């Protein structure tokens with residue numbers, strides 16, 4: 001039997017899904033506990049608490065590294081209106097509330 005560790009406890013569903021998707025793209029198998037919360041597809045209650053993420057013990061360090069690098073290296077974006085730098089998880093400029101726009105190629 002695999003040894004498993006909790007990567008996230010008492011998280012919310014939105015965070016858990018974000019992390020799960022991110023880790024799976026890195027080839028890390030993640031188990032989301034609290035499946036009874038997942039009713040209809042497309043109607044996830046994003047404010048649900050106490051969701052847990054489990055990973056194999058062997059992959060725990062790698063998973064934490066992935067999540068750590070995400071927080072540190074999230075690409076910032078520059079506001080097209082006021083040219084302030086914003087964190088990647090902001091959808092609006094913190095300074096002038098302009099919408100985030102993708103950089104042009």
Ligand SMILES: [Zn+2]
Pocket residue numbers: 079080081082083084093094095096097098
């Ligand atoms: Zn701005």
